[in-house]
Amino acid sequence: MKAAVLYSTVPRTGTAPQKPSYTDARPLVVQELDGPEPRAGELGVAITYSSLCHSDLSVVDGSRVRPLPMALGHEAVGRVVSVGAGVSDVSVGDHVVLVFVPSCGDCRACRSGRPALCHRAAEVNGSGDLLHGEALLRTPSGERINHHLGVSAFADYAVVARESVVVIDDDVPDTVGAMFGCAVLTGMGAVLNTAVVTAGQSVAVFGLGAVGLSAVMAASLTGAGSVIAIDPNPGKHQLALDCGATAVGTPDDAARLIKEAAGDGVDVAIEAVGSPGVIAACLGHVTRGGAVVSVGLPHPSAELTVPALQFAGAGKRLLGSYMGDAVPGRDIPLYLGYWREGRLPVELLHTDTRPLTEINEGLDALASGQVVRRLFQA
Numbered sequence: 480m481k482a483a484v485l486y487s488t489v490p491r492t493g494t495a496p497q498k499p500s501y502t503d504a505r506p507l508v509v510q511e512l513d514g515p516e517p518r519a520g521e522l523g524v525a526i527t528y529s530s531l532c533h534s535d536l537s538v539v540d541g542s543r544v545r546p547l548p549m550a551l552g553h554e555a556v557g558r559v560v561s562v563g564a565g566v567s568d569v570s571v572g573d574h575v576v577l578v579f580v581p582s583c584g585d586c587r588a589c590r591s592g593r594p595a596l597c598h599r600a601a602e603v604n605g606s607g608d609l610l611h612g613e614a615l616l617r618t619p620s621g622e623r624i625n626h627h628l629g630v631s632a633f634a635d636y637a638v639v640a641r642e643s644v645v646v647i648d649d650d651v652p653d654t655v656g657a658m659f660g661c662a663v664l665t666g667m668g669a670v671l672n673t674a675v676v677t678a679g680q681s682v683a684v685f686g687l688g689a690v691g692l693s694a695v696m697a698a699s700l701t702g703a704g705s706v707i708a709i710d711p712n713p714g715k716h717q718l719a720l721d722c723g724a725t726a727v728g729t730p731d732d733a734a735r736l737i738k739e740a741a742g743d744g745v746d747v748a749i750e751a752v753g754s755p756g757v758i759a760a761c762l763g764h765v766t767r768g769g770a771v772v773s774v775g776l777p778h779p780s781a782e783l784t785v786p787a788l789q790f791a792g793a794g795k796r797l798l799g800s801y802m803g804d805a806v807p808g809r810d811i812p813l814y815l816g817y818w819r820e821g822r823l824p825v826e827l828l829h830t831d832t833r834p835l836t837e838i839n840e841g842l843d844a845l846a847s848g849q850v851v852r853r854l855f856q857a
């Protein structure tokens with residue numbers, strides 16, 4: 480099998496997106512690995528398309544600390560090619576979306592109906608193992624390669640836990656299905672599950688990558704009265720309007736646009752950047768009783784300093800949202816239903832498709848904001 484393996488991180492210096500450097504540094508090595516067979520509870524999946532998310536870039540630049548070497552990639556679609564012992568509800572040939580939290584079904588979070596926060600999944604995702612056993616990936620010389628979030632999708636094949644897939648209808652185009660496992664699940668869920676936006680509310684979305692744009696689509700879908708989409712990259716603004724935003728602008732425009740649309744603040748602000756400064760700004764942009772949803776993943780050393788009185792004094796809430804607080808087996812079919820009805824234009828998130836050998840160029844394209852979602856074929 481073929482996979483893209485990260486052996487060492489390449490930190491981005493400075494804070495602004497840097498000029499192309501991954502193209503030169505080539506941190507991801509596309510190489511042959513021994514293709515493992517699925518064990519009990521696992522599946523072998525032929526990956527059709529994988530998709531590059533900012534969280535992959537954050538592993539490469541060291542902001543998401545993961546054990547290396549690791550075969551990266553966590554957003555993908557494929558077909559089941561082999562089924563391990565004990566799996567009775569998935570068959571060879573099934574069309575599957577891969578999801579990055581393989582929920583165990585039995586921990587405190589799973590038992591309380593919040594599988595995206597599964598304790599066991601957090602443990603194995605952190606160690607680079609799989610839900611049903613130790614990491615399986617090996618180089619031909621026998622070196623262990625860690626799995627990324629139970630998926631390792633920048634590859635032509637993956638062995639994953641049964642719990643890492645959701646079976647979808649055969650006719651869903653792979654270029655659409657590929658983005659449901661992370662971007663769509665995360666952005667939609669932040670609005671529908673975490674904030675529980677209702678018709679008529681005002682919503683501001685900060686950060687118009689695929690995650691933020693999915694939040695824009697969700698807010699529009701629920702009938703939010705205004706959807707204000709903010710990104711310093713003007714190249715993202717038309718796309719946000721196409722996704723259903725009612726106003727777009729840069730961070731400098733945010734206060735004015737929010738005042739025009741929602742008076743003293745929006746009901747809900749979604750932070751899909753990963754910046755403490757933007758989280759703090761969002762708290763300032765919500766009205767009394769409003770909620771900020773923190774979706775972006777800041778560097779682990781980053782700290783948030785905000786006026787403390789606004790919580791009790793103005794009833795503001797700061798809510799974390801991992802994988803959109805999703806129940807993937809419930810939410811992916813639900814969102815695909817919206818897509819079928821023409822209410823969720825997920826195609827807009829797909830910028831282009833490239834061979835997996837160009838994955839390093841893809842890191843530069845994402846870092847510089849040239850692409851929303853670039854899909855890869857091994």
Ligand SMILES: NC(=O)c1ccc[n+]([C@@H]2O[C@H](COP(=O)([O-])OP(=O)(O)OC[C@H]3O[C@@H](n4cnc5c(N)ncnc54)[C@H](O)[C@@H]3O)[C@@H](O)[C@H]2O)c1
Pocket residue numbers: 531532533534537661662665685686687688689690691709710711712715730751752753754757773774775776777800801802803845848850851
């Ligand atoms: N919580 C989760 O489960 C989860 C899942 C997936 C991704 N993420 C995180 O969500 C974030 C977004 O992911 P993505 O793949 O959409 O990223 P992306 O790089 O495609 O998009 C981020 C966008 O933020 C914009 N931005 C930068 N500074 C900004 C500012 N000050 N104000 C407003 N916008 C600003 C950039 O121009 C860019 O368009 C990342 O931090 C990623 O790691 C979280």
Ligand SMILES: [Zn+2]
Pocket residue numbers: 532533534535553554661662
């Ligand atoms: Zn992701």
Ligand SMILES: [Zn+2]
Pocket residue numbers: 582583584585586587588589590594596597598599600
């Ligand atoms: Zn669990």
